[in-house]
Amino acid sequence: MVAAASRIEGNMGEGINREPSFQEEEDEFSGVYSIDVAVRVRPLNSMELADSQLHTVRVMDEKIVVVLDPSKLEGGNEDDYLRAHRSRERRYTFDHVFDETASQQKVYAATTEKLIGGVMEGFNASCFAYGATGAGKTYTMLGNKENPGCMLLTVGELFHRIEDDTSKTYRVYLTYLEVYNENIRDLLNPSTGYLDLREDPVKGICVAGITEFSTTNVGETMELLQRGNLNRTVEPTKKNETSSRSHAVMQIMIEAKEKTADISEQVKIGKLSLIDLAGSERASATDNRGARLVEGANINRSLLALANCINALASDSEAAARAGRNGRRRVRSNFVPYRDSKLTRLLKDSFGGNSRTVMITNVSPAGNQYEETVNTLKYANRAKDIKTKVVQNVVELDAHVLQYQNIIRELRSEHRGQEGEERGRLAV
Numbered sequence: 223m224v225a226a227a228s229r230i231e232g233n234m235g236e237g238i239n240r241e242p243s244f245q246e247e248e249d250e251f252s253g254v255y256s257i258d259v260a261v262r263v264r265p266l267n268s269m270e271l272a273d274s275q276l277h278t279v280r281v282m283d284e285k286i287v288v289v290l291d292p293s294k295l296e297g298g299n300e301d302d303y304l305r306a307h308r309s310r311e312r313r314y315t316f317d318h319v320f321d322e323t324a325s326q327q328k329v330y331a332a333t334t335e336k337l338i339g340g341v342m343e344g345f346n347a348s349c350f351a352y353g354a355t356g357a358g359k360t361y362t363m364l365g366n367k368e369n370p371g372c373m374l375l376t377v378g379e380l381f382h383r384i385e386d387d388t389s390k391t392y393r394v395y396l397t398y399l400e401v402y403n404e405n406i407r408d409l410l411n412p413s414t415g416y417l418d419l420r421e422d423p424v425k426g427i428c429v430a431g432i433t434e435f436s437t438t439n440v441g442e443t444m445e446l447l448q449r450g451n452l453n454r455t456v457e458p459t460k461k462n463e464t465s466s467r468s469h470a471v472m473q474i475m476i477e478a479k480e481k482t483a484d485i486s487e488q489v490k491i492g493k494l495s496l497i498d499l500a501g502s503e504r505a506s507a508t509d510n511r512g513a514r515l516v517e518g519a520n521i522n523r524s525l526l527a528l529a530n531c532i533n534a535l536a537s538d539s540e541a542a543a544r545a546g547r548n549g550r551r552r553v554r555s556n557f558v559p560y561r562d563s564k565l566t567r568l569l570k571d572s573f574g575g576n577s578r579t580v581m582i583t584n585v586s587p588a589g590n591q592y593e594e595t596v597n598t599l600k601y602a603n604r605a606k607d608i609k610t611k612v613v614q615n616v617v618e619l620d621a622h623v624l625q626y627q628n629i630i631r632e633l634r635s636e637h638r639g640q641e642g643e644e645r646g647r648l649a650v
């Protein structure tokens with residue numbers, strides 16, 4: 223089987239002169255954004271060290287990543303290689319590149335932290351970790367007790383800022399789901415079985431029947447996340463002892479309302495999606511059989527669908543930019559095959575819609591992971607070209623008042639009915 227990522231074509235050294243991510247409109251959060259793409263290189267693990275695997279990835283200026291072909295390195299000095307084989311190396315530029323010494327805090331500060339302010343102001347944002355199996359996605363997104371990852375650090379900071387903001391009242395609730403073998407399961411309430419996606423004209427893509435848990439502090443949120451993780455589908459594979467076999471999506475919804483709001487005030491509703499994708503993998507490299515092989519095929523199917531969407535969206539953005547440079551208006555856009563998998567339907571907003579999006583690309587530096595690393599970087603390089611348009615989600619409070627009025631009306635009529643029954647009984 224060919225790894226999903228291999229469908230993405232990238233040129234050696236492409237993107238070196240890339241401008242940093244930008245906002246085309248003049249206001250703090252709304253506007254057109256390029257997807258922010260970061261790369262994180264994990265350290266060689268104990269097995270790779272015991273196996274004397276070559277370290278084939280170099281990071282320069284926290285922006286450039288260079289991958290050396292291990293077949294040209296065998297027996298040679300890695301630094302000599304750099305001088306002798308400059309033309310053979312693969313070199314990419316990204317918004318941020320973190321080497322193996324980068325702390326969880328550093329990765330978080332450059333990626334998800336900058337999404338928090340917008341989400342509190344009613345904007346949507348997404349961060350997802352992409353990479354080969356065992357490359358460090360779950361470590362980056364979730365981490366562990368000693369080194370919490372982006373999900374927990376983001377939630378911590380979010381509640382910090384909510385506490386500090388005395389001008390508004392906030393309501394925070396969260397959902398946590400997995401996409402496993404093309405089925406959606408609620409990780410916080412797995413007894414609900416498989417859930418369906420639907421498109422809401424106001425909320426965008428929604429999972430019908432998913433349980434939303436209201437949360438008021440970090441401790442509560444961590445408990446919910448831990449509970450959800452116990453329900454996540456994880457199996458040992460040859461490449462990773464605790465390989466995530468599903469895509470996990472945590473969504474935090476934040477409703478913000480001015481404390482001084484009068485009856486016609488507005489409610490801002492922001493949504494932050496934090497996504498730990500399952501690892502892309504080659505069946506030949508993982509030696510998987512039976513159920514693991516079927517899972518792998520489904521994982522690759524959804525990642526291939528994601529790659530195809532990224533390709534279509536990136537081509538659109540390039541064509542629009544070209545048309546703009548030539549003073550033309552581009553009218554035709556590519557068909558984006560979101561419907562090819564549950565994952566792409568679920569992430570439609572994150573890529574092609576109303577969301578500021580950060581992609582964290584995880585790679586291993588080990589020589590025996592060379593192909594996976596290069597494929598992953600090509601994929602990420604393509605994603606840099608995608609642009610999303612971010613707008614604020616505002617709901618008129620009048621609509622809520624109307625809802626409450628309806629509820630009060632129903633309760634009153636129920637109460638009246640009960641009173642009637644009571645009177646009837648007394649009269650008998």
Ligand SMILES: Nc1ncnc2c1ncn2[C@@H]1O[C@H](COP(=O)(O)OP(=O)(O)OP(=O)(O)O)[C@@H](O)[C@H]1O
Pocket residue numbers: 263264265267322353354355356357358359360361362462464465466467499500501502584
């Ligand atoms: N930056 C890092 N520093 C230290 N250890 C790391 C780092 N990244 C990953 N690891 C370790 O490497 C192992 C594999 O990482 P992880 O489980 O995060 O991979 P993954 O990409 O989520 O894999 P899969 O797709 O199979 O679930 C874990 O033991 C993890 O703790």
